[in-house]
Amino acid sequence: MTSPFSSALYEAFPALEELKVVTKSKGSWRQSHWWKIWSWAVSTRWDLVIDMRSSMLSLCLLSKRRKTFRGVSGRHMVSQFTDFMQRSQPLSPKIWYGQNDANEALAMLSSSGPYVVVAPFSNWGPKDWPIHCYVSLLNHAVFDGYTIILTGISRDAPVANALQALVDQINRPIINLFDWGHLRHMLPIFERSALFIGSDSGLMHLSASTQCPTVGLFGPTDAVRYGPWRNTVIQAPGEKMKSLSAEVVVGHVKQLLPMQELSEDSA
Numbered sequence: 001m002t003s004p005f006s007s008a009l010y011e012a013f014p015a016l017e018e019l020k021v022v023t024k025s026k027g028s029w030r031q032s033h034w035w036k037i038w039s040w041a042v043s044t045r046w047d048l049v050i051d052m053r054s055s056m057l058s059l060c061l062l063s064k065r066r067k068t069f070r071g072v073s074g075r076h077m078v079s080q081f082t083d084f085m086q087r088s089q090p091l092s093p094k095i096w097y098g099q100n101d102a103n104e105a106l107a108m109l110s111s112s113g114p115y116v117v118v119a120p121f122s123n124w125g126p127k128d129w130p131i132h133c134y135v136s137l138l139n140h141a142v143f144d145g146y147t148i149i150l151t152g153i154s155r156d157a158p159v160a161n162a163l164q165a166l167v168d169q170i171n172r173p174i175i176n177l178f179d180w181g182h183l184r185h186m187l188p189i190f191e192r193s194a195l196f197i198g199s200d201s202g203l204m205h206l207s208a209s210t211q212c213p214t215v216g217l218f219g220p221t222d223a224v225r226y227g228p229w230r231n232t233v234i235q236a237p238g239e240k241m242k243s244l245s246a247e248v249v250v251g252h253v254k255q256l257l258p259m260q261e262l263s264e265d266s267a
Contacts, residue, residue, distance in 0.1 A: 119198030145260025
């Protein structure tokens with residue numbers, strides 16, 4: 001059971017029997033999404049109910065077993081989920097995708113690469129690095145020879161022209177995938193990319209799940225809990241994204257990104 005935005009992440013799961021998509025709604029109890037969930041689930045006696053939101057609703061369902069997750073501060077969420085599922089080894093986040101997803105995604109890559117994926121916007125403005133900082137970063141020589149793939153949702157941009165300003169000022173090849181496809185499409189692209197750079201967002205976590213070297217830029221959110229699993233976190237001084245310099249990010253990128261040998265035509 002999930003939201004419309006996240007539903008694509010689960011559609012290719014190999015053990016999936018049914019996916020229930022619920023849109024959040026406000027109003028009285030009978031008008032709310034909680035009522036819709038309860039109405040759908042109450043008539044079944046479940047073998048196991050897993051509640052990842054610590055809601056009261058799971059207590060109102062018939063179940064032989066019930067597991068309710070309650071997060072704590074100071075530990076990464078993957079470590080907490082590992083303990084919650086009583087696993088002896090750390091979980092390794094994975095999202096499945098199909099061959100059609102891969103074919104459609106790779107058809108969008110107009111060059112042979114190599115690629116660097118950049119997701120500059122999140123669902124909360126204070127988490128995002130200023131556009132002029134991305135411009136300074138991506139025009140640095142460390143990215144010479146790379147094609148930049150831009151991805152995300154344009155409505156998350158802080159101002160209407162922010163995305164276009166970024167596209168116009170990057171002096172290297174760009175593939176703009178903003179507002180294209182669904183989340184599963186990005187998985188095969190991450191797998192073929194040399195690096196991901198972006199805000200604390202779902203795209204950052206998807207990248208980390210594919211083994212693409214992932215750099216998460218963090219400001220006011222908790223990097224200990226929400227950093228890209230087993231990847232690189234760059235923390236902005238004072239938790240203010242504007243205080244993070246492009247030079248600091250370049251220093252990390254140099255340690256992760258192979259330098260490309262340029263031909264005479266591209267030099």
